[in-house]
Amino acid sequence: MISESLIKKILKSLLKSGGNFSEVYIQKKIANNIKLEDKKIENCSSGYELGCGLRLCFGDITFYAYVDSLQEEKLLNAAEILSSAANSSCSRNVLNLTASKSSYNINIDKYPGEILPEAKKNILLEVDKVSRDYSSNVIQVTSRLLDSEEEICIANCDGVYSFDKVVKTMLAVNVVAKKGKEVRTGYKSLARTCGYEIFNLKSPKAIAEKASRIAVTMLDAVNAPVGTFPIVIGPAFGGVIFHEACGHGLEADAILKDASVFNGKLGKKIANSAITAVDDSTIPYHWGSYKFDGEGHHSSRTVLIKDGILRNYIYDLKTAKKSNKPQTGNGRRQSYKHIPIPRMSNTYIDNGKEEPESIIKSVNKGIYAKEFAGGQVDPVTGDFVFGVSEGYLIENGSISVPIKGATLIGNGPEVLVKVEAIGNDLDFAPGFCGKDGQSVSNEVGQPTIIVSGITVGGTKI
Amino acid sequence: MREDRYKNPETDLVKICKDAASKIEKGAVDEFEIYAASSVQNEIKIYNGDVESLSFSDSNGIGIRVFKNKSVGYAYTEVLDEGKIRDCIERAILNSAITSREKYNYLPKESEFRYKRKKIDSNAIFKEDFLRFSIKDKINIAKKLEILTKGKDRKVVNIDNLVYDDSISEVAILNSSGFFNRYKTTVCIIYINVISKQGEATSTGDCFDCARSPGDLNLEEVSAGAVKKSVSMLGGKKIKSQKVDIILDPLVSAQFLGVIAGGLTADSVQKGKSLFRDKVGEKIFNINLDIIDDGTMASGLATSPFDGEGVPKGKTIVFKNGILNTFLYNIYTARKDSTSSTGNASRASYSSPPDVGLSNFYIKPSSSTLDRLLSLVDNGFYVMDIIGLHSGANPISGEMSVGAKGLWINKGSLEFPVKEATIATDILSFCKSVDMIGSDLKFLPSGGYLGSPSLLVRDIMVGGS
Numbered sequence: 001m002i003s004e005s006l007i008k009k010i011l012k013s014l015l016k017s018g019g020n021f022s023e024v025y026i027q028k029k030i031a032n033n034i035k036l037e038d039k040k041i042e043n044c045s046s047g048y049e050l051g052c053g054l055r056l057c058f059g060d061i062t063f064y065a066y067v068d069s070l071q072e073e074k075l076l077n078a079a080e081i082l083s084s085a086a087n088s089s090c091s092r093n094v095l096n097l098t099a100s101k102s103s104y105n106i107n108i109d110k111y112p113g114e115i116l117p118e119a120k121k122n123i124l125l126e127v128d129k130v131s132r133d134y135s136s137n138v139i140q141v142t143s144r145l146l147d148s149e150e151e152i153c154i155a156n157c158d159g160v161y162s163f164d165k166v167v168k169t170m171l172a173v174n175v176v177a178k179k180g181k182e183v184r185t186g187y188k189s190l191a192r193t194c195g196y197e198i199f200n201l202k203s204p205k206a207i208a209e210k211a212s213r214i215a216v217t218m219l220d221a222v223n224a225p226v227g228t229f230p231i232v233i234g235p236a237f238g239g240v241i242f243h244e245a246c247g248h249g250l251e252a253d254a255i256l257k258d259a260s261v262f263n264g265k266l267g268k269k270i271a272n273s274a275i276t277a278v279d280d281s282t283i284p285y286h287w288g289s290y291k292f293d294g295e296g297h298h299s300s301r302t303v304l305i306k307d308g309i310l311r312n313y314i315y316d317l318k319t320a321k322k323s324n325k326p327q328t329g330n331g332r333r334q335s336y337k338h339i340p341i342p343r344m345s346n347t348y349i350d351n352g353k354e355e356p357e358s359i360i361k362s363v364n365k366g367i368y369a370k371e372f373a374g375g376q377v378d379p380v381t382g383d384f385v386f387g388v389s390e391g392y393l394i395e396n397g398s399i400s401v402p403i404k405g406a407t408l409i410g411n412g413p414e415v416l417v418k419v420e421a422i423g424n425d426l427d428f429a430p431g432f433c434g435k436d437g438q439s440v441s442n443e444v445g446q447p448t449i450i451v452s453g454i455t456v457g458g459t460k461i
Numbered sequence: 462m463r464e465d466r467y468k469n470p471e472t473d474l475v476k477i478c479k480d481a482a483s484k485i486e487k488g489a490v491d492e493f494e495i496y497a498a499s500s501v502q503n504e505i506k507i508y509n510g511d512v513e514s515l516s517f518s519d520s521n522g523i524g525i526r527v528f529k530n531k532s533v534g535y536a537y538t539e540v541l542d543e544g545k546i547r548d549c550i551e552r553a554i555l556n557s558a559i560t561s562r563e564k565y566n567y568l569p570k571e572s573e574f575r576y577k578r579k580k581i582d583s584n585a586i587f588k589e590d591f592l593r594f595s596i597k598d599k600i601n602i603a604k605k606l607e608i609l610t611k612g613k614d615r616k617v618v619n620i621d622n623l624v625y626d627d628s629i630s631e632v633a634i635l636n637s638s639g640f641f642n643r644y645k646t647t648v649c650i651i652y653i654n655v656i657s658k659q660g661e662a663t664s665t666g667d668c669f670d671c672a673r674s675p676g677d678l679n680l681e682e683v684s685a686g687a688v689k690k691s692v693s694m695l696g697g698k699k700i701k702s703q704k705v706d707i708i709l710d711p712l713v714s715a716q717f718l719g720v721i722a723g724g725l726t727a728d729s730v731q732k733g734k735s736l737f738r739d740k741v742g743e744k745i746f747n748i749n750l751d752i753i754d755d756g757t758m759a760s761g762l763a764t765s766p767f768d769g770e771g772v773p774k775g776k777t778i779v780f781k782n783g784i785l786n787t788f789l790y791n792i793y794t795a796r797k798d799s800t801s802s803t804g805n806a807s808r809a810s811y812s813s814p815p816d817v818g819l820s821n822f823y824i825k826p827s828s829s830t831l832d833r834l835l836s837l838v839d840n841g842f843y844v845m846d847i848i849g850l851h852s853g854a855n856p857i858s859g860e861m862s863v864g865a866k867g868l869w870i871n872k873g874s875l876e877f878p879v880k881e882a883t884i885a886t887d888i889l890s891f892c893k894s895v896d897m898i899g900s901d902l903k904f905l906p907s908g909g910y911l912g913s914p915s916l917l918v919r920d921i922m923v924g925g926s
Contacts, residue, residue: 040561045535046552064516121559226702226924259621374852385849385864407862457883457924
């Protein structure tokens, strides 16, 4: 996107008044966003984003600037402003740039730019029809089709020089169902780092039906109980609890600031020994996968917990250097406007041995939490809250009525110990994760698991 | 540091808008609108007495909305050279080919405005004083907050997040029916999260302040607020599940208000996604409270002379004496309901077309102090912080179930800290259960500028063990 010689010139200019590290991050993005609601295409929008983020570090301090242009004059000017602010005694050279390598290589079949708007429109119209045909109780369908094509080039003074093309496609469906005075919603999405071949994997119809099924099923929900119960957490999106309540506490920035309950626990048993948890940005086409992270480091598979023992944290370049550990390829950023920080990619609890059915059978009175509306955690204490969007009572070993208004509240490290059994039905679900004002694509995953007791915040005693 | 470059955005939005307009060929579209925005931002993070990171940016972009055969198309670009602007226009036109045709799709007309265009004091939204502060001054402000906070209480062991953020922004809208106007704003915000420890117990507490100029940030209050929240919560106990009276801190109330507001935009009502549908004229709250959306309030961070499609903002009484009075409208939703726009077209940035959103949206305070509210509670829960609102509250179905921490109230006085509690209700029952309003109105910048005083709410299910 810009010449190698200009990149080197900028990297050098950044270090002019001293510093240990300089970096250039160039991003070009073409994005499309189509929204259907009220049975019609309400909005269709396209965007062109282009810019460059410049980073200069000296000691623990990071200076960052970005320019929404690739004009030489503007880039050099921004570099000049950063370097003039540095005034550091340490100096260093810019090493020769060598093309970065990654074993993550995928093919894109149907680039979003090659798909006609009319065809995209038809996908959403089909979603609308299928969702509404599912039940006469469906009163509204909101559906979005998002796609983007990006080119990202990263270079730094250590000689890292990566180039990647990233393609993303996502379909999200929200259904509202109504019966009498009861109104319920259902949400399902499909998202991958590929083009429109995404729909070879799962059809828009399947996603639409799932969203409708949740909304319609929940119409008959009874008030959730309040109190502490055994909780069976369903596969795929159930992994959001691990992501929020444990994953964030394993990100090295929280560790280095002593703002995580997992600080100092490497090599120690922190979970039931049946638990193995992994962060893996190399699973082909998954929503949290990439060839290079936001610092040009190749993606990788990192075992976080092995048989209940904490094995590793999640690092970006800065925290890896500071901790004297190898980078894990988790320095991620939302765009050229953002500083990279340690972030999860595809994070999941690995398969266990139990049959999901026998896990449910083992519960006399409890809750089956199948889908979640998301959650929030205080990484310092590990305290979390999750909203159950599709949940059921378990009575005498079988799933009975759906429940509404259930929220799970607890503490991440405590829950890890309270996991009693792990199923063999690992599955994944895509989403977006927010941290420090930056949103990145993630996948969560897990098989069916059971936790001996979590507080449920319902309304029925 | 050469800060001069980061003080005054000299991007000429007038020129950008006019240039873009001149590239739209006559006859290619029926009508068009160009929304241009530029901003200069600074973000400073402090950790352990030093700058952890410092970022600057200077950026701009335009969004083009075209109307053709009663369909709308949208496109935006961050690169403003001639070629990219032409591409952007072309994409917008292309996009209009697949959106639905509707008779309501055309540019705003003056007769559709609920409020008259009036001058708002530009000093209120753009403070010259802001420009007096250099980067160094801002770093010092942030460092001062850290020092203040660490010295407040020996139990404070760490500050894991201290961020100062500011921006000077400019917005301009030009449309083909002759509207052209712009405004500039300054804003800064400082946020701190405090970790305190006592024995085995760890607790966090955060606080923030926002203002139009760094000089107006109240560091003492931010520091005291975060420390109080963190330290008073140390050693929290779980409580038994029970139905009790609760008192919500103003910022907690404001978050609940945000959920309620989700059902008050005409867009959600017209699409069947609001619990307030067909309820205009009904008494929703048992008590006589007023909820106001005021896009012209001098002290409001969401104040501007016109909304996201150039319509003047105003003061809309959404609830009067507990009775639902009106919904909030942009032009499109107003036409659908045969009414006028309340100036609530909002857009997050140039990357999105106008939607319906909140301005300065608040519950009018009473004269009752927090102590007065507390004295009315025999056995109850003073909620200082909630988590999981985003996932636990559904403005469409009305369910609200969130995690809460705070202090237990016994005979009007605050007793012990409570942790891992939940509050569960639904929106309409919650409205009915609000029994008294406090005097301590506070605002939260979140999807508009949401404000509420403390609220006393009767008979709410609080979950625990």
